Amino acid sequence: MNDDDRELDLIRKQLRSALPPLSDSELKVDLWPRMLRRLEDSPAPFGWFESILVGLVALTLAVFPELLPAMLYHL
Amino acid sequence: MDTLERFATGDIDAFEALFRQYQGEVYRWIVRLVRNPGVAEELTVETFWRIHRNQKRFDAGRPFGPWARRIATHVAIDYLKSRDYKESAVQLSEPVMAPAPDILLQAEIRDQIARAFFSLPARLRVAANLALIEELPYQEIASALDISLSAVKMRVARAVALLRASLERKGIRP
Numbered sequence: 595m596n597d598d599d600r601e602l603d604l605i606r607k608q609l610r611s612a613l614p615p616l617s618d619s620e621l622k623v624d625l626w627p628r629m630l631r632r633l634e635d636s637p638a639p640f641g642w643f644e645s646i647l648v649g650l651v652a653l654t655l656a657v658f659p660e661l662l663p664a665m666l667y668h669l
Numbered sequence: 670m671d672t673l674e675r676f677a678t679g680d681i682d683a684f685e686a687l688f689r690q691y692q693g694e695v696y697r698w699i700v701r702l703v704r705n706p707g708v709a710e711e712l713t714v715e716t717f718w719r720i721h722r723n724q725k726r727f728d729a730g731r732p733f734g735p736w737a738r739r740i741a742t743h744v745a746i747d748y749l750k751s752r753d754y755k756e757s758a759v760q761l762s763e764p765v766m767a768p769a770p771d772i773l774l775q776a777e778i779r780d781q782i783a784r785a786f787f788s789l790p791a792r793l794r795v796a797a798n799l800a801l802i803e804e805l806p807y808q809e810i811a812s813a814l815d816i817s818l819s820a821v822k823m824r825v826a827r828a829v830a831l832l833r834a835s836l837e838r839k840g841i842r843p
Binding site for chain 2: 601602605606608609610611612613614615616617619620621623624625626628629632633636
């Protein structure tokens with residue numbers, strides 16, 4: 595064993611003494627209910643249909659800008 | 670169609686089946702990286718949230734476990750870099766009842782070593798944690814971190830050098 599290996603071994607022992615391994619930690623609760631809440635709280639993904647709709651509205655307003663006040667009135 | 674194939678098409682029941690099968694394994698991996706059971710539970714949910722968002726990118730021909738572990742590692746590293754982690758009080762050593770003077774000294778040294786370890790940059794700390802504390806094979810660490818074997822060795826060597834320098838500044842010689 596050379597000096598570098600000895601030093602690494604010493605550091606390893608000191609670290610394991612200060613911070614013991616946690617390899618035997620077990621999950622004590624079922625996390626699925628939390629996962630479900632996270633899924634329910636998340637916003638719906640912006641799909642292709644919504645993208646086309648937004649594109650059409652933008653295009654219409656670009657061609658007919660006079661429609662903007664009417665559209666804002668109906669929002 | 671098997672569970673992985675159904676999962677890759679966005680099937681929520683397949684996602685739940687995989688969640689129930691792998692939540693313990695993902696949790697055990699994360700708790701080794703962040704050393705805090707409560708945080709590890711939150712990060713396990715965050716990991717599966719990212720898995721859910723990326724499920725269409727999953728290749729059903731490959732195993733789920735290593736993919737989930739790589740995502741969990743990224744989630745843990747993100748947490749270790751975050752303000753939440755830096756602001757949290759980290760309990761560094763077990764309380765000692767009526768310690769003898771030499772035990773107190775040992776506890777103080779352990780505390781300094783732990784502090785030096787927690788002050789390492791997140792990527793180096795994760796590599797050093799897995800290699801030196803958890804004593805995982807370097808190849809397994811490389812797979813989890815999605816980096817080469819030589820990169821793992823470099824990170825561990827860099828972490829050891831930083832630890833040694835930090836401890837020497839505190840008057841502790843390894």
